Amino acid sequence: MSRSADFCTVRTLTEQLAAPLGPEDQTVQSMPDVSPTKWHRAHTSWFFETFVLQPHAPGYRSFDEHYRMLFNSYYDAVGPKHTRTERGLITRPGVEEVGAYRRHVDAAMLQLLDGPVDATVDGLVELGLHHEQQHQELLVMDIKHVLSCNPLDPAYGPLPWAEPATAAVPAWIDHPGGVVPIGHDDVGFSYDNETPRHEVLLHPHRVAGRLVTAGDWLAFMADGGYERPELWMSDGWHTACAEGWAAPEYWRPSDAGWAVFTLGGVGPVDADSPVVHVSWYEADAYARWAGARLPSEAEWETAAPPPTSGLGDWYGTVWQWTASPYIAYPGFRPSAGAVGEYNGKFMVNQHVLRGSARVTPPGHARRTYRNFFPPH
Amino acid sequence: MSRSADFCTVRTLTEQLAAPLGPEDQTVQSMPDVSPTKWHRAHTSWFFETFVLQPHAPGYRSFDEHYRMLFNSYYDAVGPKHTRTERGLITRPGVEEVGAYRRHVDAAMLQLLDGPVDATVDGLVELGLHHEQQHQELLVMDIKHVLSCNPLDPAYGPLPWAEPATAAVPAWIDHPGGVVPIGHDDVGFSYDNETPRHEVLLHPHRVAGRLVTAGDWLAFMADGGYERPELWMSDGWHTACAEGWAAPEYWRPSDAGWAVFTLGGVGPVDADSPVVHVSWYEADAYARWAGARLPSEAEWETAAPPPTSGLGDWYGTVWQWTASPYIAYPGFRPSAGAVGEYNGKFMVNQHVLRGSARVTPPGHARRTYRNFFPPH
Amino acid sequence: MSRSADFCTVRTLTEQLAAPLGPEDQTVQSMPDVSPTKWHRAHTSWFFETFVLQPHAPGYRSFDEHYRMLFNSYYDAVGPKHTRTERGLITRPGVEEVGAYRRHVDAAMLQLLDGPVDATVDGLVELGLHHEQQHQELLVMDIKHVLSCNPLDPAYGPLPWAEPATAAVPAWIDHPGGVVPIGHDDVGFSYDNETPRHEVLLHPHRVAGRLVTAGDWLAFMADGGYERPELWMSDGWHTACAEGWAAPEYWRPSDAGWAVFTLGGVGPVDADSPVVHVSWYEADAYARWAGARLPSEAEWETAAPPPTSGLGDWYGTVWQWTASPYIAYPGFRPSAGAVGEYNGKFMVNQHVLRGSARVTPPGHARRTYRNFFPPH
């Protein structure tokens, strides 16, 4: 597929994801870590405008000069940025103007891509599309939180892509240990943090062939999982106590047992489906309770088939916590320029997740992909 | 004017005030003390639904049962209420549904008012209209704050009523002291907190015949008004230091001197116009600096002509802080029922303001009116 | 009694109050509103050093120049001061050096008082002694809080003065209303906030002849006093909910009913003794529950016999909340100089208490005395 066609596909999907949401839905920031839908739509356009059009499209005219500051996320090298926690205060530009901004950027991008583009520009466009796919995932996660704050439990609706179909793999996948390579081999796209490919020494271990289910989790809860400090990291235990954790996020007690808020509204917890929305602290405590531990990211990467294999449920259901703190690979060099702020500066106080989630857009998963979140 | 006609007039004005605002503008809560426009529109309708239609209109059907909780403000006796600080999280019902809710309530109210109504119901309708007028004022104050948080400085536009025209009064109005009556005489509408009318003993004093101007305030600032603790109450000084106060709210330094954010956007401070948006702490410090003091509410009420006189600038420009903490008048009895929660339970930690403001809707001012806000 | 003898008596009493406390007890600040015993001992000496000795005792040498900043409380006009919330961080000077500081100041003061002193100086000494008496009361209140934080419930021990003996007065004291004088008549000592004496207009009312007892309070609690929002000011209700109030401060549930932590350790609540350590919010809610209201300070002052009469329990048991916010009397002028910061700058967000408490040192009560505290 051409870069142009890719561009259209990815950009259109963002608009499809926003389509079920009214202007009110798209404006609100329900907590500091959430960004408004409208902001995701604008910020992903800002990325192309800032890193591709302004430096590389002669004669390009900005849609609005103020957007440079308004829709910057965290790129300190680009200049001032609007405070993250105040994204929900920006009522204007409204949803319609943001739509117009997207169309303005799309037109200029397609015109640019219609001519010859050098490798640098093409690489930036590719990066921008992967960036937008990440924001598609965030957009869905964030609007889920926004809607969950409404006591009326409104539904978002179905996602515009199919459920993953998976074929069974062994219950446990054994590895004898030894030196193995991990990281991206530079064929095709990757983020800088997946490189360089390098060797690591694994010790003998085995990895589970399936995900932890809600039923497994109910057993953990029934056995006092949320009340036994010996199962928890100290930081996790204090967080769990301070915030009153007693079940995964979005689970709610009901007269008929545990219910769960999803993009489709509220329904009963399904014991057979994988548990989602658990923090690293919870996953770590669960593993300890189960007499196991979380895999390291090298163990995960060594065990997992590629996303296109259809084997196992490594991809498309839930990002999987690993035991690995998120740090640089040996010899890591951030990309040059402002896009080098993309990954490297977050390499502390986070853990790596591998795989991909139900809300990850199709085609975005890779075996070497390193997602990361703080443990809470 | 009939109660029906009154009803139409007041309800229509709310919609006129919301008209310049898009769905995004109407949804956001920019700080805990601010409520979204959409919420003001719904809550004022909720008041009529809850206190008039449900108890007194046989056969009335609620627009949506969930609104009972969603749009309650602070009436504990009515049942659970949605948390005030989370009003900005409610994206649904959206602006269109809130418009439909208003029309639903209006239709039922007009049908009710079309028939004979007893004095109780009529009193509740009258109260509801005054309540809505208060929220009209709040709606404008709140949207001003919302828009001021936007770095693009968007304008709301003109208010749908004229500027007050005022005729001069003496520079100082002297009073020899003595026992005078204050409070409402029960002819026409008043809130419970304006009653009972009673006598107070005034000491000799005089009250200024005009408001403090921005120019006066600039002199106060130039003389170190915000840097001299001896001018301030201790609480005020600590608040001013902690929050870095250096000028009235919405004033901003600019290359061309002080500018100010208004409903019409940003422009230069006009030295001749009355200063607005100052806290009690600031007003009290200013008065001390000027070798004076704030008037008590009894002194204010004794000095002020009625709102219809056109004399002085007592009404229609800015609510005026008094030296009086907001407490009950001797013999005060709150109204019966949930509407009795309207005023009485706020009688601590606040000060009385008198007069009315530029954003107060026409006809809402009274000489005995007791507005109240915390000193910060 | 001569001023010298007064001085010795008051200064000695402070040392007697500190005597049961070890260096560890005297050093700790258990919350921001509490000051260490050691600090009270030093600060009261600092007052004499700063306002009497340095300006008026030729040749006086400071004990330590650093103490000027270290033991200033809130007198902005005197210069920088150590942060109030960090008083508990000062381990040096220790208790012994503070004792030496007191002896140094005492020696210089007695030498000064041995000669002729003009009225200004004498007035400052008198003020300093009343100031020290206030701090004696605070010292005991504060150490009670410190000791109450210890899970071992240590006792302070008995106070070095007798319990008040009181003679009965009528159950209700009626007043027909009318203009009455209140405030201090300038015979003998008073603080500036008790002046000027002036007339107020009372409305007909009656004041209870006895204090509310713990037994009364238990009835209030049994009737849901802490669970019924309609009894409370809105601010009070939110404070009570946020802090989980369910009984007066220092009351603790026990297997044998309510117990209470006192200066003598922990024991059962005595239903017949007056309730103490209740906030204004609680007192106001109690009064509303009892079908009454708190008296205004003018009503209290009009009803109360003088402290020396032995009639009623107006003095020596507990400071009594009034309905009156703490504001300036008409014509109030703060004292000149830094001592003018003593009272006036606190005249907002507080309520007046009248009478005196069990921990008030003998001779410190006056009928016109205006104590004040925030409502929480």
Add this chain to the structure above:
Amino acid sequence: MSRSADFCTVRTLTEQLAAPLGPEDQTVQSMPDVSPTKWHRAHTSWFFETFVLQPHAPGYRSFDEHYRMLFNSYYDAVGPKHTRTERGLITRPGVEEVGAYRRHVDAAMLQLLDGPVDATVDGLVELGLHHEQQHQELLVMDIKHVLSCNPLDPAYGPLPWAEPATAAVPAWIDHPGGVVPIGHDDVGFSYDNETPRHEVLLHPHRVAGRLVTAGDWLAFMADGGYERPELWMSDGWHTACAEGWAAPEYWRPSDAGWAVFTLGGVGPVDADSPVVHVSWYEADAYARWAGARLPSEAEWETAAPPPTSGLGDWYGTVWQWTASPYIAYPGFRPSAGAVGEYNGKFMVNQHVLRGSARVTPPGHARRTYRNFFPPH
């Protein structure tokens, strides 16, 4: 040396460290992470009482039953514990009683050690002594913070042991990479977190042969080290901005350049001495500025000579940050029982430090020792 003699040596050193401190110094907790000297003295005794005497010394009588709760630190398995942040509120038991408590425990311990002890008990005593050595280090670090809060800058005085004497090593120590063993070999004492010994794969690298000096740090500061976000992890940058970092902890600007608060009082910064009291965020930013990176803990352990070699400044000056997040070694098993809470439950959100510090008591350092602190 016998275990008895070891016991006497370690316990005596704690008392020597406390000797320069008065009761006031020993009582205060200057921030939540600091514990009072008195608490350190008591808690280390509690460790022997709880884990050795009560289970293993027949007929042992507790000094005071309340101490079980009062001086527990974080051992959830032992029962309730006093809140960490409130250690500074406990004025009683005082310093004298804590001294008596120590003597009581010492007598019982020496009696126990005088007879035959099995390996379990001996292991617990050994652990208790290493535990007490850790608290000796903390005691000194904590009292430094307490004294630094005093505007009078009081000095603690000299430490009761000599400065380390070090012999030079190469400027850079090269390593060709390959599989190397790290971790403790179980000869002599270690904490559980140093085990099991295992192999890791190193990549080619080199490690600096000397510590970063204050002079190096001044160059970093002069080059905008604290003002350039590109040098910092994102979390570090936000922490640095929020807390206004502009130099290492305890550095203070003075008219004569940078001064520093030390245990000996305040003096000028010595450019030749190693920089101390920098966070991981600062160390990481410095390394990036210097065109280098922090070593991993495996790299450090491979490069460092043993503590007894006298080569290099690996030990006795400052704990050295590594790039390694603190996680479990492969195959890690916590010790059994409550002492198993010692290390394992802190394996998240921290980084490993290696070596030892000026305040580490003699004999406490090991090449495999894993110290850990949060990055701020």
